[in-house]
Amino acid sequence: MDEKTIREKLRAYITADLMRDPDYPLGDEEGIITGGMMDSFALAELAVFVENAFNVYIPDPDLTVAKMDTLNQIVARVMRDIK
Amino acid sequence: MKTLHDALVLTSGDISASAIIYVASDAPPQIITRGEFRDAIQRYANGFIRLGIQPRQMVIIAQTQNLEAIYAFWGALMMGAIPSMFPTLTEKLDPHIYMQNMAELVHLSDVRAIITSDDFVSQLVGQVGCPVYGNSAFVGELSSLEYTPNPDEIAFLQHSSGSTGLQKGVALAHGAVLRQIQAYSDAIRLTSEDVIVSWLPLYHDMGLIAGFLMPLIQGIPLVLMSPFDWVAHPALLFRAIHDHKGTLCWLPNFAYNHCARRIRARDTEGLDISSMRLFINCSEPVRDESHRLFLDRFAPNGVRADMLTVSYAMAENTFAVTQTPYDTLPKLDKIDKTEFEANKRAVLSDNDGALVMVSCGLPINGTQIRVMDGDKNPLPERHVGEIAIKSDYMLTEYYRRPDLQPFTPDGWFLTGDMGYIADGEVYIAGRYKDLIINAGKNVYPQDIEAVVSGVAGIHAGRVVCFGVPDEREGTELIAVVAEADIDLNDSQAHKQLTSAVKLTVAQSTTVTVTYVKLVGAGWLIKTSSGKIARSANKEKWMREQK
Numbered sequence: 001m002d003e004k005t006i007r008e009k010l011r012a013y014i015t016a017d018l019m020r021d022p023d024y025p026l027g028d029e030e031g032i033i034t035g036g037m038m039d040s041f042a043l044a045e046l047a048v049f050v051e052n053a054f055n056v057y058i059p060d061p062d063l064t065v066a067k068m069d070t071l072n073q074i075v076a077r078v079m080r081d082i083k
Numbered sequence: 084m085k086t087l088h089d090a091l092v093l094t095s096g097d098i099s100a101s102a103i104i105y106v107a108s109d110a111p112p113q114i115i116t117r118g119e120f121r122d123a124i125q126r127y128a129n130g131f132i133r134l135g136i137q138p139r140q141m142v143i144i145a146q147t148q149n150l151e152a153i154y155a156f157w158g159a160l161m162m163g164a165i166p167s168m169f170p171t172l173t174e175k176l177d178p179h180i181y182m183q184n185m186a187e188l189v190h191l192s193d194v195r196a197i198i199t200s201d202d203f204v205s206q207l208v209g210q211v212g213c214p215v216y217g218n219s220a221f222v223g224e225l226s227s228l229e230y231t232p233n234p235d236e237i238a239f240l241q242h243s244s245g246s247t248g249l250q251k252g253v254a255l256a257h258g259a260v261l262r263q264i265q266a267y268s269d270a271i272r273l274t275s276e277d278v279i280v281s282w283l284p285l286y287h288d289m290g291l292i293a294g295f296l297m298p299l300i301q302g303i304p305l306v307l308m309s310p311f312d313w314v315a316h317p318a319l320l321f322r323a324i325h326d327h328k329g330t331l332c333w334l335p336n337f338a339y340n341h342c343a344r345r346i347r348a349r350d351t352e353g354l355d356i357s358s359m360r361l362f363i364n365c366s367e368p369v370r371d372e373s374h375r376l377f378l379d380r381f382a383p384n385g386v387r388a389d390m391l392t393v394s395y396a397m398a399e400n401t402f403a404v405t406q407t408p409y410d411t412l413p414k415l416d417k418i419d420k421t422e423f424e425a426n427k428r429a430v431l432s433d434n435d436g437a438l439v440m441v442s443c444g445l446p447i448n449g450t451q452i453r454v455m456d457g458d459k460n461p462l463p464e465r466h467v468g469e470i471a472i473k474s475d476y477m478l479t480e481y482y483r484r485p486d487l488q489p490f491t492p493d494g495w496f497l498t499g500d501m502g503y504i505a506d507g508e509v510y511i512a513g514r515y516k517d518l519i520i521n522a523g524k525n526v527y528p529q530d531i532e533a534v535v536s537g538v539a540g541i542h543a544g545r546v547v548c549f550g551v552p553d554e555r556e557g558t559e560l561i562a563v564v565a566e567a568d569i570d571l572n573d574s575q576a577h578k579q580l581t582s583a584v585k586l587t588v589a590q591s592t593t594v595t596v597t598y599v600k601l602v603g604a605g606w607l608i609k610t611s612s613g614k615i616a617r618s619a620n621k622e623k624w625m626r627e628q629k
Contacts, residue, residue, distance in 0.1 A: 020560070020597050025578055034175055035582060036589025036596070041522070043315045044345035051347055060108040060316045065174055 001082065006054060007075045013049055014071070018042045028071045043068055050074075056081045085234040086257040087160055090300045091124075102299070104306045105150055106323045108316040115150065123150075127158020130221035131196075134214070138163025138230055140195040141240070141482075143188070145169040147200045149307055151218050152285055153295065155198045158221070160238060163230040164195075165482075167240035167252060168286040170593060171203065173311070177590035182210040189213045192240075192252055192483055234258035240482050241288050241398040243525065252482030253398040263401035263476035264297050266448040270406040271331065271361060273301055278358075280306040280329035282313035282320055287523070289366050292402035293333045317342050318350035321384065325354040332359065333394075335366045335523030339373040340557030343380040357385030363406070365394040367520040368511065369441040371415060373557040388412060395443035395509055399489060399496055400450065401476045405509045407444035414442040416510055427467040429503045429510065442508040450474040454504055459491060467503045469515055471495040517617055519550035521594050522558050526550075528617060534591045535565055540580045542566040545607055549621040551598065562598035563588075564607065564624055571603055600624060 007028075016022040018038045026032070033040055046068065047058050056078050058068075068074055084090045098118030105113040115123075136142060142164050146152035152168060159166035172181045188194065189212040197207060201217035208215050232238070238260055240252035279298045283290030290310075298305040306327045313319055320342070323329060339362075364374070374391045392407035407413045417439055419432035429440070446452045453461045454468040462468045473495050481487040490496055501513040519526040528548035536543040545566035550559030563584060569576045581599045588596045608619040 021581075021599075024581070025574075030582075034589075036175065036585035036587075037582075038597075039522070039595040040175075040311070041314055041341055041345070044317055044341070048345055048347055057347070057349070060319075063315050065315075 001054065003075065003079055006078055006082070007071065009053060010050075010074055010078070011071060013053075014038070014046075017049075018045065026071060028075075030071070031069045032071070033065045033069050040065060046074065050078055054078050054082055084261055086232045087238050087260060087296075087300070088230075088232060088257075090261055091157065096302075101304055103150065103153070104304060104323075104327055106306060106308045106319065106326075108312050108319050112326070113150070120154075123154040124157040124161055125226070126223065127155050127198075127221045128161040129158075129223060129226055130216075131159055131162050131164055133223070134196065134216060134220065136162070136164050136195055139165065139236075141165045141167065141192055143167055143169050143185075143194050143197045145171045145185075145197060145199045145203075146218075147171045147203065148218075149285060149309060151200070155218075155221070156239070156285075157299075159198075161230065163232060165237055165239055165254075167242055168291060169242065170284065170286055171199065172206070173593075175589045176593075178206060180591045182207065185211045188242075188250065232257055234261075235479075237479055237482070241291060242286065243398065251484060251487060254479045254482045255401055256479050259476040259479070260292075260296065260401055261300070262449060263292070263403065263474075264300055266450070266476070267293075267403045267406070268297065268301060270403065270409070270447040271363070272409055273297075273303070273331075275301075275303060277301075277303045277330045277360070278306060278328055279303065279331045280320065280323050280327065281333065282308045282310050283333060284310045287366070288396060288398040288402050289333050289335070289523075293363075293365075314341075318346045318354075321346065321351050321354050321356055321381075324356045324359060328358040329356070330358055330360045331363070332361075333363045333365050335558070336364055336369050336373050337367065337522045337556055337558035339364065339377040340555065343373075343376040344555075346380075351381070351384055354384050356381065357387075359386070359390050361392050362386075362390050363392050363394050365396050365403075366523045367558055368552075369393050369413070369443070370554075370557055371439055371441050372554065374413075374441075376557075393441060393443050395511060397498060399478045399498075400472055400474055401478075403447050404450055404452065404472055404474075405444040405446050407442070413444065414506075414508060416440040416442060416505055423467065423512070429465040429467060429505060429512075440510045440512065442505075442510055444509065445507055446472075446509070449476060452504065452509055453495065454502065455495075455497070459495075459497075462503075464504050464506075467501060467512060470498045470500045470502045470509070470511070472498060517549075519548075519559050519561060521550065521561055522556075524593060526561065526592070526594050530592060531561065531563060531588060531594075531596065534588055535563055535584055538565075538580070538583050538587050540567055540569055540576075540583065542568055545615070547607060547615050547617055547620045548596075549617050549624075551621075551625070560597040561588075561594060562600070562621075562624060563596050564600045564602055564620055566604060566607060567601040569601070571601060577601060598624075 102120040103115040204217040237254045238257045281294030283294040395405040396403045417437040418429045422430040451473045453471045499516040502511040531548040532546045535546045
């Protein structure tokens with residue numbers, strides 16, 4: 001799976017499932033949690049999604065607001081471990 | 084035992100035994116022995132005295148670290164001050180708004196000191212109208228304490244959520260707290276073999292009483308973790324139960340969904356949580372589907388249906404009002420929807436459209452419950468009205484709020500919750516007051532409306548906020564409809580304003596708005612007196628969502 005596909009899958013998932021606003025044009029650098037777009041509960045859900053969709057396991061120390069707040073950060077973290 | 088001072092058994096006896104076990108996702112467990120706990124409390128108590136705090140003065144504890152919060156709270160109690168736990172500033176809150184709220188509270192409640200983490204002191208000093216001390220101010224010699232409280236005097240305050248103007252400090256006396264803890268311990272058959280595991284915030288009644296005071300007073304170990312850590316890493320709770328043989332855990336309804344949906348399979352592989360006696364669903368409407376989801380997901384780890392029980396609780400009653408009777412499953416009551424909505428009756432029904440109500444159980448010892456009609460007359464069973472309670476462990480008063488009289492002339496406390504009684508068990512069916520419960524937190528829609536009214540581009544006062552029950556999350560999500568002074572067809576402007584609304588709420592409150600609908604003039608429904616009608620606008624929004 002290439003980066004672009006991963007990015008768009010993540011964007012679609014975050015806006016539709018976590019933000020409940022599928023039409024929202026989420027920017028790559030927008031703070032999803034610090035911007036109040038979704039609750040910090042959603043971090044845990046994102047971890048489940050990433051594992052199911054891309055087979056990438058993100059360990060607990062990496063599941064923090066500081067490390068997973070923007071689409072760019074999340075994509076980079078997935079790309080690091082994708083096989 | 085007459086006061087909390089007599090009751091703190093966890094500082095005596097075998098001082099090498101563990102009192103508190105603090106667990107985290109990124110560090111090994113920290114074990115605090117009874118001796119260490121006693122010394123830490125004394126250090127704080129002495130510190131308060133040295134800093135000039137007098138008995139009966141109020142202090143706020145706003146710590147980022149739960150252990151220091153616990154020590155400071157008991158330390159204040161021991162020297163006779165009146166402590167109250169508060170949330171700290173988080174990464175999403177706007178520090179300026181936090182300071183303003185704190186300053187207002189300091190002023191209204193005559194707070195004499197705020198105790199917080201060292202790295203937070205410099206931000207608060209000079210901003211809040213009273214001295215601010217970090218943990219490092221509480222070091223030094225231990226000495227014996229001489230303060231002896233009266234059982235009827237106020238021990239501490241539990242603050243309700245909401246903006247400061249709406250915030251009420253629920254004042255609880257020593258005797259009331261001890262009576263509640265005894266009655267509730269009997270209801271759940273607490274024994275010395277129990278181990279309580281909690282991620283709950285200490286500024287919430289469930290976290291403060293069940294997840295903090297009860298274990299320390301009953302002399303059983305407490306396994307504690309940070310709510311922030313748990314929310315991002317929910318498997319931490321199961322790991323803690325497994326490692327420390329947990330037996331009791333209180334959770335708001337959303338937590339059942341959160342754990343079931345968001346704990347990865349590999350994170351609970353091999354964890355045995357069959358040591359648990361009870362998970363107690365408390366502090367927001369209980370959904371049977373949430374229990375089923377939890378049971379399906381964690382049955383392989385040892386969760387059984389008989390562990391899943393319910394309690395109805397509120398800070399004004401110290402904590403618990405009811406509890407599922409011991410050794411039984413929560414009853415499900417299927418009632419006719421039309422009879423309920425049109426006639427306020429809970430009539431049993433087998434129809435497909437029947438409402439499934441989950442029983443909150445029986446009143447615990449010492450609490451009486453009534454259902455009242457609009458004229459405060461008692462209603463018979465299966466009639467829906469306002470739940471009223473009377474007990475011997477109710478609040479003394481709302482602190483420094485003589486304008487708020489909590490009781491009716493004959494001593495009943497009106498809860499604002501709508502419900503009915505059937506076979507003596509209590510069913511909660513809604514609320515009379517406009518209150519949203521989002522993930523166990525009470526949210527006043529007027530607070531959110533005021534915050535959104537201040538966003539540039541929103542027509543001040545033309546904002547409505549309400550809760551939307553959400554099956555997936557097992558809680559209410561927050562929706563806002565706001566009249567905007569922009570061209571709604573300009574997608575860039577629309578996006579910017581939507582983001583601004585969400586950001587402002589996130590920075591000003593402890594919650595997140597899920598749904599923002601920007602509308603033009605004429606969308607919002609007003610009452611004949613010109614006020615914006617929350618329920619009518621909610622219904623309109625729900626229709627448009629379909």
